[in-house]
Amino acid sequence: MPLLDQAVLVLAAMALFTAFALLAQTRLTAAINTFAWQGALVAAVAALTGRASGDAHLYVSALITLTLKVALIPWMLHRLVRRLSLERQADPLQHPALTLLAGAGIVVFSDWVAAPVAHFDASATRNVIAISLAIVLLGMLMMVVRRQAVAQVLGFMAMENGLFLAAVASTHGMPLVVELGVAFDVLVAMVLFGVFFLQIKNSIDSLDIDRLSQLAEPVEDDERGDAP
Amino acid sequence: MIALLLTVFTPLAGMLLLGALRSARVAGWLNLALCALSLAGALWLAADVLAHGAVAGDSFRVDALSVYLVVLTALVGLTTAIFSRPYMRYVHEEKRVSRGGLRLYHSMYQGFLFTMLLALTTDNLGILWVAIEGATLATVLLVSLYRTPAAIEAAWKYFILCGVGIAQALFGTVTLYFAAQHALADPAANGLSWSALYAVAPHLEPRVMSVAFVFLLVGYGTKVGLVPMHSWLPDAHSEGPTPMSAVLSGLLLNVALYAVVRMKMLTDAALARSATPDLAGHLLMGFGLVSFLVAAISLQRRRDIKRLFSYSSIEHMGLMTFGFGVGGPLATFAALLHMLVHALTKSAIFITVGHATHISRTQRIDRIRGLIRTQPAVGWGLLIGVAAIAGFPPFGIFTSEFLLLSATMQAWPWLTLPLMIGLVVAFAGLFRAVQPMVFGAAPPGQYPVRANMLPVILQLALVLLLGIALPGLLAHWLDQATQLITGRHLL
Numbered sequence: 001m002p003l004l005d006q007a008v009l010v011l012a013a014m015a016l017f018t019a020f021a022l023l024a025q026t027r028l029t030a031a032i033n034t035f036a037w038q039g040a041l042v043a044a045v046a047a048l049t050g051r052a053s054g055d056a057h058l059y060v061s062a063l064i065t066l067t068l069k070v071a072l073i074p075w076m077l078h079r080l081v082r083r084l085s086l087e088r089q090a091d092p093l094q095h096p097a098l099t100l101l102a103g104a105g106i107v108v109f110s111d112w113v114a115a116p117v118a119h120f121d122a123s124a125t126r127n128v129i130a131i132s133l134a135i136v137l138l139g140m141l142m143m144v145v146r147r148q149a150v151a152q153v154l155g156f157m158a159m160e161n162g163l164f165l166a167a168v169a170s171t172h173g174m175p176l177v178v179e180l181g182v183a184f185d186v187l188v189a190m191v192l193f194g195v196f197f198l199q200i201k202n203s204i205d206s207l208d209i210d211r212l213s214q215l216a217e218p219v220e221d222d223e224r225g226d227a228p
Numbered sequence: 229m230i231a232l233l234l235t236v237f238t239p240l241a242g243m244l245l246l247g248a249l250r251s252a253r254v255a256g257w258l259n260l261a262l263c264a265l266s267l268a269g270a271l272w273l274a275a276d277v278l279a280h281g282a283v284a285g286d287s288f289r290v291d292a293l294s295v296y297l298v299v300l301t302a303l304v305g306l307t308t309a310i311f312s313r314p315y316m317r318y319v320h321e322e323k324r325v326s327r328g329g330l331r332l333y334h335s336m337y338q339g340f341l342f343t344m345l346l347a348l349t350t351d352n353l354g355i356l357w358v359a360i361e362g363a364t365l366a367t368v369l370l371v372s373l374y375r376t377p378a379a380i381e382a383a384w385k386y387f388i389l390c391g392v393g394i395a396q397a398l399f400g401t402v403t404l405y406f407a408a409q410h411a412l413a414d415p416a417a418n419g420l421s422w423s424a425l426y427a428v429a430p431h432l433e434p435r436v437m438s439v440a441f442v443f444l445l446v447g448y449g450t451k452v453g454l455v456p457m458h459s460w461l462p463d464a465h466s467e468g469p470t471p472m473s474a475v476l477s478g479l480l481l482n483v484a485l486y487a488v489v490r491m492k493m494l495t496d497a498a499l500a501r502s503a504t505p506d507l508a509g510h511l512l513m514g515f516g517l518v519s520f521l522v523a524a525i526s527l528q529r530r531r532d533i534k535r536l537f538s539y540s541s542i543e544h545m546g547l548m549t550f551g552f553g554v555g556g557p558l559a560t561f562a563a564l565l566h567m568l569v570h571a572l573t574k575s576a577i578f579i580t581v582g583h584a585t586h587i588s589r590t591q592r593i594d595r596i597r598g599l600i601r602t603q604p605a606v607g608w609g610l611l612i613g614v615a616a617i618a619g620f621p622p623f624g625i626f627t628s629e630f631l632l633l634s635a636t637m638q639a640w641p642w643l644t645l646p647l648m649i650g651l652v653v654a655f656a657g658l659f660r661a662v663q664p665m666v667f668g669a670a671p672p673g674q675y676p677v678r679a680n681m682l683p684v685i686l687q688l689a690l691v692l693l694l695g696i697a698l699p700g701l702l703a704h705w706l707d708q709a710t711q712l713i714t715g716r717h718l719l
Binding site for chain 2: 200
């Protein structure tokens with residue numbers, strides 16, 4: 001296997017590791033930094049793939065990821081966390097062991113889903129597709145188990161990292177116009193998340209999503225109550 | 229070409245223009261004018277496509293299937309804009325929304341229409357994804373427009389659930405692109421072009437395509453409101469402003485289903501010679517039937533009027549999904565017709581519901597009473613709208629449901645039973661709620677409001693016309709779309 005392919009595999013595996021780290025990280029500031037590292041690893045995969053295949057537009061993609069996922073979004077999140085004074089807030093997991101076990105199960109499942117692709121294409125990409133699917137699903141798991149709005153947004157953004165990795169590894173990146181569109185959507189989503197944090201904070205004075213759903217529950221109970 | 233630009237880019241220009249405009253009074257009228265301009269473009273485009281066949285070019289393509297939804301989108305956009313101009317002024321006078329909020333509303337209304345029309349006219353599956361995600365981004369701040377805790381909760385749920393769902397669709401798109409790389413000569417140039425992929429679909433690797441389709445169905449299915457990914461839908465519909473509920477139900481759900489149908493066409497062609505040729509159809513039938521039945525049961529004993537009708541939307545989207553899943557010309561024709569009549573009826577109902585909640589100043593069903601005495605136009609509008617949506621003859625929904633049932637009877641006879649039961653259960657749930665709202669004794673101190681029933685009358689008359697006698701032109705048009713999807717003509 002060529003050296004570049006091996007490097008891509010190692011970097012992708014490290015990105016998967018950061019996905020687990022994000023899942024278990026309870027302190028927000030540290031989690032944001034972990035997310036920035038994940039972005040850097042994914043951007044490095046894109047640049048290396050670009051070098052291996054000679055696709056110039058992959059360098060552009062790597063640069064977009066670097067600015068967006070490593071610099072801009074972590075910076076915006078840090079600023080929001082400071083503004084809402086959440087720096088010292090910890091958000092412990094309910095069942096850390098169970099969550100990490102579920103994460104391991106997700107990795108095995110992703111490998112199984114990616115198996116048809118392996119029959120089809122014998123190159124190193126197969127493992128990277130499995131890894132990227134695992135990162136997407138781990139991001140989803142993170143959004144389910146974490147109750148803190150900022151942590152949920154990190155899960156959302158980690159999913160985007162996984163999707164980008166899948167596109168780079170399996171197909172040498174989507175067409176540039178699509179990638180620009182996706183990056184634009186991610187950026188707008190981040191701005192909107194920021195607006196939401198402020199709205200949630202103003203309305204319930206906390207960013208704990210559990211409290212948000214408790215507020216709506218009387219409405220739901222009302223729904224299921226006996227009709228007159 | 230000019231028609232296409234006029235249709236799609238009028239709303240984009242409108243979004244920027246209305247974002248900069250300060251006067252709320254002018255904004256309402258301008259919003260209406262822009263929608264009318266876009267509809268004129270859409271009709272021109274439709275005439276073009278019907279006369280000369282598909283209009284295609286660099287990364288866009290408009291054929292019989294998409295142009296029919298383009299016209300529907302522009303039409304419902306216009307009628308809802310007619311309703312929203314006075315309604316949003318009233319909401320503003322009630323101090324429920326600030327001047328800035330009103331500006332955001334008008335700007336994002338156009339932004340939402342832009343994403344819908346872009347999704348329908350693009351040929352690039354990546355742009356399709358970007359546009360459908362853009363629709364979420366455009367509407368999410370409108371769901372929380374009233375800034376109540378419940379509205380913020382609904383908007384957060386909408387944002388997170390649709391974000392997660394749509395991410396699955398992007399993964400599916402990447403997988404599809406991966407399959408395309410091995411089938412196309414020059415994947416970098418047109419690897420995500422739907423028409424290029426459709427031309428080589430039999431050479432797409434079937435196993436990879438099945439994986440891709442499952443992800444695409446789950447992803448876009450979240451936006452269609454298929455059970456079990458539907459839980460954002462009733463919240464977003466009930467907490468957002470009423471014009472938003474009308475366009476979400478009438479347009480967004482349709483466009484998401486359109487994306488699913490396009491993917492099904494690719495998957496069917498790719499799997500034709502594999503061991504499981506009907507995988508896509510069976511998945512759609514399963515999801516559609518479950519959504520239909522769950523929604524029919526959820527319609528019982530609702531307390532919030534907008535929630536009631538959003539469950540009815542899930543029910544009808546389930547029926548359409550089921551219809552496309554059954555496949556074959558008859559079922560597909562029925563599903564296409566159902567898309568049309570459901571969008572017209574449901575947006576008319578939401579407009580009426582907007583007036584009804586304005587009259588009784590609440591969304592709670594048990595406090596909305598005696599509409600027909602207080603304001604006969606609104607009472608009759610609600611009654612006729614519900615009769616149409618429940619599938620009474622002679623309305624168009626009866627026709628499409630009847631066609632769908634006959635198609636099911638031919639292909640899967642025993643599935644007709646759950647469909648019939650579901651329709652009856654849904655009917656019972658709707659009428660138990662609506663009957664007292666329309667005929668009950670009006671509470672003292674309830675006065676008529678200024679209501680513009682023109683859009684409702686127009687849309688319900690159209691639905692009636694479609695039920696009594698489907699115009700030849702439209703039948704021919706739907707038949708062309710059917711031919712495109714199934715490869716065979718019905719008529």
